Amino acid sequence: MDAATITLTPSAARRVAFIAEKQGKPAALRLAVEGGGCSGFQYRFGLAEGVEADDVISETDGVKLVVDSVSLDLVAGCVVDFVESMGGSMFKVENPQAVAGCGCGSSFAV
Known part of the structure; x- marks a missing residue:
């Protein structure tokens, strides 16, 4: 699979750059999937x-x-976005493979 299969939105890129600058690290976000969470996998x-x-x-x-x-x-x-709302701010993954998710948005099933 090539890099075009995953996307970081400009909003998420700005947030990663901001966090990386504060921590003095390279502007690179690692997304990994682990077993667990309410729906089977979690980001x-x-x-x-x-x-x-x-x-x-x-x-x-x-x-x-x-x-x-x-x-x-x-x-x-998937598309990784950074969203800010009254409930807080977070990185959000829009995953076309997920068949189910949970209310917290950090867990999914395939």
Whole structure:
């Protein structure tokens, strides 16, 4: 699968750049999928310390979205956005493969 299968929105790219600058780290967000959560799988976000050989990278406005090859199978085609609302702000994954999700938005099933 190529990098076009995952997308970081400009809003999310701005937020990653802001967080990375505050922490003095490269502007790269790692998206991983772990077992657990209310629906079977959950998303895990963090600044990418480095890039592994099997990682897939998508770039928006100079900010990278890094996904490992195992997680990519579960998030191929996804869009990672950053949303702010009265309830708070968060990274949100729009995953076309998810057949079910939970109210918190961080857990899904395929």
